[in-house]
Amino acid sequence: NAGVTQTPKFRILKIGQSMTLQCAQDMNHNYMYWYRQDPGMGLKLIYYSVGAGITDKGEVPNGYNVSRSTTEDFPLRLELAAPSQTSVYFCASSYSKGTGGFFGPGTRLTVL
Amino acid sequence: DQQVKQNSPSLSVQEGRISILNCDYTNSMFDYFLWYKKYPAEGPTFLISISSIKDKNEDGRFTVFLNKSAKHLSLHIVPSQPGDSAVYFCAAKSNFGNEKLTFGTGTRLTIIP
Numbered sequence: 624n625a626g627v628t629q630t631p632k633f634r635i636l637k638i639g640q641s642m643t644l645q646c647a648q649d650m651n652h653n654y655m656y657w658y659r660q661d662p663g664m665g666l667k668l669i670y671y672s673v674g675a676g677i678t679d680k681g682e683v684p685n686g687y688n689v690s691r692s693t694t695e696d697f698p699l700r701l702e703l704a705a706p707s708q709t710s711v712y713f714c715a716s717s718y719s720k721g722t723g724g725f726f727g728p729g730t731r732l733t734v735l
Numbered sequence: 736d737q738q739v740k741q742n743s744p745s746l747s748v749q750e751g752r753i754s755i756l757n758c759d760y761t762n763s764m765f766d767y768f769l770w771y772k773k774y775p776a777e778g779p780t781f782l783i784s785i786s787s788i789k790d791k792n793e794d795g796r797f798t799v800f801l802n803k804s805a806k807h808l809s810l811h812i813v814p815s816q817p818g819d820s821a822v823y824f825c826a827a828k829s830n831f832g833n834e835k836l837t838f839g840t841g842t843r844l845t846i847i848p
Contacts, residue, residue, distance in 0.1 A: 665739070
């Protein structure tokens with residue numbers, strides 16, 4: 624099992640550019656999540672999904688979009704990148720509600 | 736508004752001794768608590784959790800204690816090992832509402848050989 628994989632590992636964007644952060648899991652988990660971690664802060668939930676075709680907003684969804692067309696993949700789309708979106712992004716999955724889950728290695732994004 | 740607080744940014748402990756990491760919360764709707772461990776350049780790893788119906792949960796060297804009246808939980812690591820050096824996050828969730836986990840800001844634990 625590869626677990627939760629994220630690509631790319633690093634990315635630098637210019638203000639106003641767009642990109643998609645990829646996340647995939649091979650554990651057949653229904654629940655998937657996107658978090659961001661700013662320096663010196665805890666993780667904040669951006670979006671989550673409880674199954675293919677179902678997504679919902681987390682704590683900080685503005686400026687992001689997600690889709691979940693398959694159980695395995697949960698891409699995060701940034702439209703019109705802003706410096707405030709400079710952060711480390713973590714994708715996670717879990718097999719049931721409320722369990723600890725598994726995290727990917729993260730994507731470090733810088734917006735200049 | 737920081738609903739989950741880890742007031743110690745860092746902690747150093749001698750190898751073999753007990754490490755105690757603390758976490759306080761303000762939201763009385765939280766009823767499930769988790770601890771994660773994070774190494775640099777890696778994602779967090781789930782360690783241990785506790786439901787609000789319990790006051791203690793143990794898994795090997797790791798024990799989590801919950802004091803609901805004080806809105807306080809702690810993670811005990813005994814004995815501490817060099818591989819335990821990492822950043823530890825506590826997180827909390829409520830069964831009401833969405834899947835949101837609220838994280839603390841983390842405590843960097845350093846185990847001194």
